[in-house]
Structures are given as structure tokens and as C-alpha cells.
Amino acid sequence: QLVESGGGLAQAGGSLRLSCAASGGDFNEYAMGWFRQPPGKGRTPVAALSWGGSATSYAESVKGRFTISRDYAKNMLYLQMDALKPDDTAVYYCVFKYRGAIAEIMTDSESIDLWGQGTQVTVSS
Numbered sequence: 001q002l003v004e005s006g007g008g009l010a011q012a013g014g015s016l017r018l019s020c021a022a023s024g025g026d027f028n029e030y031a032m033g034w035f036r037q038p039p040g041k042g043r044t045p046v047a048a049l050s051w052g053g054s055a056t057s058y059a060e061s062v063k064g065r066f067t068i069s070r071d072y073a074k075n076m077l078y079l080q081m082d083a084l085k086p087d088d089t090a091v092y093y094c095v096f097k098y099r100g101a102i103a104e105i106m107t108d109s110e111s112i113d114l115w116g117q118g119t120q121v122t123v124s125s
Helices: 102-107
Strands: 002-005 008-011 016-022 030-037 044-049 056-058 066-071 076-081 090-098 119-124
Touching (some): 016 090, 030 066, 030 076, 030 102, 044 076, 044 102, 056 102, 090 102
Antiparallel strands (some): 002 016, 016 076, 030 044, 030 090, 066 076, 090 119
């Protein structure tokens, strides 16, 4: 089970940190990532982290502003979001894929094994 937290309202230029708590298993061999779904639009990948923890990938729209990280010991995934823009307004979902490649997370959402329920992020101008 994946449970996101940390969403809320922020002003443009501000920061938020999303967290995703995983329970019910050993997730050390899972690649992880974040998706988002803006109002009235489809889900798109935001960032991914390899299951070894050494590689990351980001959508062009968030590069240099968002940082994905994980805590293996706590089974936690994070997304640090800085320099927020109104276009970042969306429901954010954490995802896990067993021994997945980060390219799979960023390009093949149907291959993802686990999805969280989502947390709302709203950025005001």
C-alpha cells in the first residue's frame, strides 16, 4: 500500500515536499516515481528513481526544480518541489515498479505495479 502526504496550497515560487509511505512488503528492489494529473488532463510522469537509487529521471517541465529521493530504511519516497509554478497544480501520485527501469516508469505507465491514492497540490499565482 502506498500513501502520499504533504500536498496542499503554495504560492508561486514556494516549496512543498511530498512523501509516500510504503507498507506491506520489502520495497528495496522497487523503482519508484511520481506522476501528476492536472485538472481535466491525463496523468503524466514527473520523476523516477532507480531501485538501486543511483539514477534519476525528470520531466523537462520540472528539471532543476524538483528532486526525487528515497529512504530505504523507512520505505519512504519523497518529492521536493521548489520554485513552484501555477502549472504544477495537480494531483500527485507515487508509483512503484518491481525491479523496473526508470525509463519504464517515465514511458509506460501501464507497466507500473503500485499506485498511491494521490495528494492534491495547488499553486496560486
